[in-house]
Amino acid sequence: MSLVYSEEQQLLADTAAEFLMAKSPVTAQRKLRDEGAAEGFDAALWREMVDMGWSAIPFPEALGGLEFGCKGLGAVFEQIGRNLSASPLLSSVVLGGAVIELAGSEAQQAAWMAALIGGDKRVALAVDETPRHDPAAVALRATRAGDGYVLTGTKAFVADGLGADAFIVAARTGGQPGEQGGISLFIVAADAAGVQVSPMKTLDSRNHATLVLNEVRVGAAARLGAEGEGFAALDAALDRGRVCLAAELLGATQSLFDTTIEYLKTRVQFDVPIGSFQALQHRAAWCYAHLQLARSTVMAGLAAMDDPTLDAATRARMASLAKWKAGDAAHRISREAVQLHGGMGVTDELDVGLYLKRIRVAQASLGDGDFHVQRYGDLSTAEA
Amino acid sequence: MSTLEDFRRETRAWLEANCPASMRTGMPDGELVWGGRTVEFKTEDQRLWFERMRDKGWFCPDWPAEYGGGGLTPEQNAVLESELRRLRCRPPQINLGIWMLGPVILEFGSEEQKRELLPPMARGEIRWCQGFSEPNAGSDLASLKTSAVDAGDHFVVNGTKIWTSYGDKSDWMYMLVRTNPDVPKQQGISLLVVDMSSPGIEARPIDLISGKSSFCQVFFDNVKVPKRQLIGPLNGGWTLAKALLQHERRAMSKFGEFSLPTHFDLLSIAGTYLPAQAASSPADVALRQRAYAMAMDEMAYSLTAQRMGEEARARRNVSGLMSIMKLVHSEQEKDKFEVLVDVLGHRALGWEGDAFEPQELALTKAWLGSFAQTIAGGSSEVQLNVIAKRVLELPEGNSGKQGK
Numbered sequence: 001m002s003l004v005y006s007e008e009q010q011l012l013a014d015t016a017a018e019f020l021m022a023k024s025p026v027t028a029q030r031k032l033r034d035e036g037a038a039e040g041f042d043a044a045l046w047r048e049m050v051d052m053g054w055s056a057i058p059f060p061e062a063l064g065g066l067e068f069g070c071k072g073l074g075a076v077f078e079q080i081g082r083n084l085s086a087s088p089l090l091s092s093v094v095l096g097g098a099v100i101e102l103a104g105s106e107a108q109q110a111a112w113m114a115a116l117i118g119g120d121k122r123v124a125l126a127v128d129e130t131p132r133h134d135p136a137a138v139a140l141r142a143t144r145a146g147d148g149y150v151l152t153g154t155k156a157f158v159a160d161g162l163g164a165d166a167f168i169v170a171a172r173t174g175g176q177p178g179e180q181g182g183i184s185l186f187i188v189a190a191d192a193a194g195v196q197v198s199p200m201k202t203l204d205s206r207n208h209a210t211l212v213l214n215e216v217r218v219g220a221a222a223r224l225g226a227e228g229e230g231f232a233a234l235d236a237a238l239d240r241g242r243v244c245l246a247a248e249l250l251g252a253t254q255s256l257f258d259t260t261i262e263y264l265k266t267r268v269q270f271d272v273p274i275g276s277f278q279a280l281q282h283r284a285a286w287c288y289a290h291l292q293l294a295r296s297t298v299m300a301g302l303a304a305m306d307d308p309t310l311d312a313a314t315r316a317r318m319a320s321l322a323k324w325k326a327g328d329a330a331h332r333i334s335r336e337a338v339q340l341h342g343g344m345g346v347t348d349e350l351d352v353g354l355y356l357k358r359i360r361v362a363q364a365s366l367g368d369g370d371f372h373v374q375r376y377g378d379l380s381t382a383e384a
Numbered sequence: 385m386s387t388l389e390d391f392r393r394e395t396r397a398w399l400e401a402n403c404p405a406s407m408r409t410g411m412p413d414g415e416l417v418w419g420g421r422t423v424e425f426k427t428e429d430q431r432l433w434f435e436r437m438r439d440k441g442w443f444c445p446d447w448p449a450e451y452g453g454g455g456l457t458p459e460q461n462a463v464l465e466s467e468l469r470r471l472r473c474r475p476p477q478i479n480l481g482i483w484m485l486g487p488v489i490l491e492f493g494s495e496e497q498k499r500e501l502l503p504p505m506a507r508g509e510i511r512w513c514q515g516f517s518e519p520n521a522g523s524d525l526a527s528l529k530t531s532a533v534d535a536g537d538h539f540v541v542n543g544t545k546i547w548t549s550y551g552d553k554s555d556w557m558y559m560l561v562r563t564n565p566d567v568p569k570q571q572g573i574s575l576l577v578v579d580m581s582s583p584g585i586e587a588r589p590i591d592l593i594s595g596k597s598s599f600c601q602v603f604f605d606n607v608k609v610p611k612r613q614l615i616g617p618l619n620g621g622w623t624l625a626k627a628l629l630q631h632e633r634r635a636m637s638k639f640g641e642f643s644l645p646t647h648f649d650l651l652s653i654a655g656t657y658l659p660a661q662a663a664s665s666p667a668d669v670a671l672r673q674r675a676y677a678m679a680m681d682e683m684a685y686s687l688t689a690q691r692m693g694e695e696a697r698a699r700r701n702v703s704g705l706m707s708i709m710k711l712v713h714s715e716q717e718k719d720k721f722e723v724l725v726d727v728l729g730h731r732a733l734g735w736e737g738d739a740f741e742p743q744e745l746a747l748t749k750a751w752l753g754s755f756a757q758t759i760a761g762g763s764s765e766v767q768l769n770v771i772a773k774r775v776l777e778l779p780e781g782n783s784g785k786q787g788k
Contacts, residue, residue: 003691004698261776276779281772288771289708296687324677325684370673377676380651 001307003299005075012068013075015052017082023048024085026351032086033205033354039163040207041086050119055093058240059101063113070240070305074247074298081251084351084358086206088122091160094244096123098237099168103185103225112187123187124164125241126155126211127234133367135170135234136180140213142171148219149173151186154212159365161197161209164190169213174228185230186222188213204361236312239319242366243301246319246326249362250291250298253330256355257291260284260337267342280340287333294329297322317379324372327363334359392463399471402436404429408472419443419477420511421555434508437476444482444506447490451498452506462697469693481505481512483635485558485577488628492616501577513580514632515545515559515602516625523766525560526569526622530604532561532576539563539576539614541584541607547760551587551600554580558628564619575621575628577613584608594752632761633710648724648747650679657727671726678716678723685712704775711767714757721751 005013024045032042049055057073059065066072073094080089093116100112100123115121127135140153151171158167167188175182188195194216200208225233264275264284274280301322304315334356338345345352367375406429417423417430425431437443440454446461447453456464486505489497504510518528530543541561551557557578564572580587584607587600616624654675658668692705724747725732732748734740740748758764772778 002694003687004694004700261778264778273779276781278769278772278781281776281778281781282765282768284776284778285711285768285771288704288776289712292705292708293681293684293688293712296691297684299691300687321680321683324680373673373677373680376680377651377672380676380679381655 016079074302077247078251081248092122103233320372419508452503513554
């Protein structure tokens with residue numbers, strides 16, 4: 001399990017860096033925000049990302065993918081984070097694609113994989129219902145009706161939900177909220193009767209939605225995997241998303257850190273650069289140390305996803321470690337970045353605030369620090 | 385000439401044949417082998433491993449063979465290190481001379497000094513201690529006062545050194561002395577090597593808050609040191625000291641790598657001492673979360689050590705990573721013991737006697753001992769200065785002199 005990018009992965013990262021710097025710098029994200037773009041991303045830019053092959057990176061060749069692994073994807077997400085570039089790569093390809101790859105039948109894969117990889121359609125994963133991420137807490141009900149199901153309930157904080165062609169919905173067909181058993185996965189067309197999607201305007205100006213399912217009827221063919229046994233595939237897909245999001249957090253944090261160090265070197269007060277003050281040097285040095293720790297856990301998380309010799313619990317543990325530590329470093333460093341920029345740090349004019357906001361949302365998405373600490377500990381002690 | 389791949393194959397075969405199985409586990413406390421005139425072994429395997437590595441010249445594999453080294457190229461040495469790590473071979477001995485002083489003599493010493501000092505060092509026959517710190521100097525090493533006065537064919541040394549690890553058990557010391565008090569402080573310092581059995585030297589162990597310790601204060605009372613034991617130029621010792629401290633940082637991070645896995649395991653101790661999940665009070669839940677988070681940070685550290693090795697092998701610059709290892713490891717150890725003391729509750733408050741388990745008493749001592757970790761070997765504040773200056777290249781400060 002290597003913790004450094006291979007030459008090919010590094011090449012991919014460099015290409016992504018070059019592309020995003022030219023096509024999607026932070027100013028582009030600011031423009032989307034100012035224009036109030038409903039979908040939160042630029043469709044033309046997304047098309048270009050697809051044409052570069054990014055949406056094919058993680059999937060097996062048999063499904064039309066490049067089989068280039070999560071590490072390859074992580075190299076791209078790190079650059080996405082650096083530039084705050086919005087796209088449905090995480091929601092539709094990494095999360096949606098993984099559920100269909102892991103739980104879908106051949107027919108379902110045939111119906112969806114090419115469309116997702118080709119960017120012709122996109123899906124959104126609808127899991128959370130409570131204010132904090134907890135996939136076992138699913139309460140939305142799916143009741144058998146004839147040879148199909150009727151779904152009723154509400155999902156919150158559905159990433160890239162506005163404009164999605166379909167939703168992958170985690171629903172309860174048995175058991176109680178909090179239990180992993182009894183969760184089933186369904187693919188629900190956005191235009192099905194009883195589906196209602198409304199925007200949740202979030203502080204990162206991305207596309208998040210509330211999804212209300214009011215007696216939505218689906219056929220048996222809409223169910224992904226066996227009834228009541230959807231949790232394992234769901235959690236494995238979430239783990240891929242978690243490490244990719246951790247890589248995005250790492251990139252955003254690295255960028256914010258670099259900007260802040262540059263500022264410490266150039267901003268003069270009391271006739272000297274403020275970076276010469278020991279009080280600020282020590283804070284900057286600690287930020288550097290945490291950033292390095294975070295990078296190691298992200299690399300290990302990405303590598304774990306690609307390692308077929310690991311068991312599910314070890315993979316899950318490494319994903320939680322990466323998401324926790326990347327979030328922890330991002331949180332520390334974004335707060336320090338604002339403080340070290342002084343008054344300018346709280347102005348909208350500076351990009352620091354844009355990073356702070358995106359980082360806060362990414363921290364809460366797919367499990368915050370407390371969630372992943374508990375999960376890591378439970379998985380570790382269960383093993384021992 | 386064999387290729388590097390041949391060398392890897394041969395090395396792997398030799399290590400598999402020669403490194404006893406019991407020398408391929410984590411290093412338990414108190415199982416370190418120290419070289420020197422009176423080298424001691426706890427097991428026969430320790431002795432075998434020591435002698436085989438010594439005879440192979442692999443105590444210092446990349447030193448020239450003429451000075452007792454293994455004569456390996458840097459590439460071969462990297463292969464050897466990766467093979468040692470792959471087999472989890474313990475270091476055959478701990479020797480400050482080889483890790484820190486040797487490279488400095490190789491770079492700055494005279495031909496005569498190399499021939500005299502390096503071969504016995506390379507055979508592990510001398511146990512070295514480091515005489516840098518002095519009372520009241522703290523991290524401001526250059527303010528040292530111990531003097532060496534020119535007396536013709538020798539120097540006369542007077543003064544005292546403190547925090548000298550195993551000063552009472554070492555054969556020789558490499559020490560910084562003041563040879564010119566009338567110039568700016570960094571410019572009047574020289575590096576001497578001294579036989580600890582010389583008349584006028586006394587080493588007294590220091591009791592710490594954790595109990596007995598390996599630290600000593602060493603007193604010098606008109607000690608005669610022959611002039612040929614001056615390493616590098618007179619009054620040029622500061623440059624050598626800085627080079628030596630770089631080797632120290634590297635050695636300490638290596639040391640940490642070997643000693644890490646056998647220390648108190650947070651998750652299993654939390655599992656033993658905290659009530660089962662179902663019976664947990666909210667306070668137990670919070671404490672368990674703290675212990676988990678601490679274990680995760682520890683994992684992040686060991687992954688970083690692993691990444692540092694991989695990046696070095698990929699020929700990337702790892703000086704930035706190396707600079708954080710001591711800081712992170714020592715601060716994490718301190719935090720970890722605080723959590724462990726909380727987890728054990730009253731059981732962590734014992735000092736001695738049968739009312740407490742041996743592991744509990746050991747943990748209490750280790751907690752008290754952890755306070756020294758962020759002070760010794762360059763305090764955390766010094767480490768932060770180093771990161772700020774050398775890695776982040778932040779401008780020189782006006783907030784007083786920075787540490788080493």
